[in-house]
Amino acid sequence: MTADTNAMVARWVRPEIAALRAYQVGDASGCIKLDAMENPYGWPAELQAAWLASLEGVTVNRYPDPSGQALRAALRTGLALPPDQELLLGNGSDELIQMIAMTLAAPGRVLLSVEPSFVMYRMIATFCGLEYVGVPLRAADFALDMPALRAAIAEHEPAVIFLAYPNNPTGNAFAADELRELLALAPGLVVIDEAYGPFAAHSMLGELGRHPNLVVMRTLSKMGLAGLRLGYLAGAPAWLGEFDKVRLPYNINVLSQHSVRFALAHPEVFSAQTETLKAERAREQAELAALPGVEVFPSEANFLLVRTPPGRAGELFEGLRERRILIKRLDGAHPLLHDCLRITVGTPAENDQLLAALRDLL
Numbered sequence: 001m002t003a004d005t006n007a008m009v010a011r012w013v014r015p016e017i018a019a020l021r022a023y024q025v026g027d028a029s030g031c032i033k034l035d036a037m038e039n040p041y042g043w044p045a046e047l048q049a050a051w052l053a054s055l056e057g058v059t060v061n062r063y064p065d066p067s068g069q070a071l072r073a074a075l076r077t078g079l080a081l082p083p084d085q086e087l088l089l090g091n092g093s094d095e096l097i098q099m100i101a102m103t104l105a106a107p108g109r110v111l112l113s114v115e116p117s118f119v120m121y122r123m124i125a126t127f128c129g130l131e132y133v134g135v136p137l138r139a140a141d142f143a144l145d146m147p148a149l150r151a152a153i154a155e156h157e158p159a160v161i162f163l164a165y166p167n168n169p170t171g172n173a174f175a176a177d178e179l180r181e182l183l184a185l186a187p188g189l190v191v192i193d194e195a196y197g198p199f200a201a202h203s204m205l206g207e208l209g210r211h212p213n214l215v216v217m218r219t220l221s222k223m224g225l226a227g228l229r230l231g232y233l234a235g236a237p238a239w240l241g242e243f244d245k246v247r248l249p250y251n252i253n254v255l256s257q258h259s260v261r262f263a264l265a266h267p268e269v270f271s272a273q274t275e276t277l278k279a280e281r282a283r284e285q286a287e288l289a290a291l292p293g294v295e296v297f298p299s300e301a302n303f304l305l306v307r308t309p310p311g312r313a314g315e316l317f318e319g320l321r322e323r324r325i326l327i328k329r330l331d332g333a334h335p336l337l338h339d340c341l342r343i344t345v346g347t348p349a350e351n352d353q354l355l356a357a358l359r360d361l362l
């Protein structure tokens, strides 16, 4: 029986899917969790109580608002979008990446990104049957390699380019004038993924409407609502209307629609948390840089990329895990990330524990 099952799986599962490894999420129980760019803060007790009370008004026997109209309106007010630009909601921005890829995929078409960057661009290209092209960033500072990008765009004529701004896992924000040049060169869509927008100095949202091929994607995950799964895409209705056709009905559930609207009515709570995390990022950056042989890269996100002394990333990662501190090991994930670890900025107490553990281990 098992042999029959395995034979049928081998016969029918697409080879490119069989060759993949499912997205790995490690067991973090009992750990200080500095691996996934989550906001470490919960809500103040009164806000938590008000939220729970407000849930009484939510009906779960009915389907949610299919397009999340009230939620989109609430998101708009914080964004100052030009009136001719629309919003499309996704179950996390991961779902939006998938909707864009499904809409644009056809044999021989290319999804282009840079490397190292967010691994889901490549994975979703594969799921959807798009060819993936990854152009390496500059080794020294992870900036865009413009000559290589110009050549790759001319050669592959990508249907879509994804650029994380700031980039994950490197933390830097690319130069805005270079993004504008790529927008002008690209024959297809350019998605600027601002997952870390709340922690960054600049945004491309203000450029919407100035380029026919620009859309900007954001998520509430990194600023504090990862569990609710809400991402949004801002752009021209002509693009968004097409992506909306491949969206599964009711993709944002009632609890998420309600709870995000509730949260958006208290922006001061989240902006205060963001400011604390940015201050901690600066402190942690300086303290990590003072560790012997450790290089810390500049970050406009809620994490720091560090390069350990040669050959020590694995040992430091394991040493931290034994001390119940979980970070992300990047050494081995991409040649440009040799000896690298990625550390999410936590609470001051969590960051102190991480720094003490690293001092000890080094």
Ligand SMILES: *Cc1c(COP(=O)(O)O)cnc(C)c1O
Pocket: 091, 092, 093, 094, 095, 118, 164, 167, 168, 193, 195, 218, 219, 220, 221, 226, 229, 230, 231
């Ligand atoms: C975390 C992350 C996402 C995905 O966020 P969700 O909205 O939680 O799906 C997208 N892009 C980048 C660059 C990220 O780091």
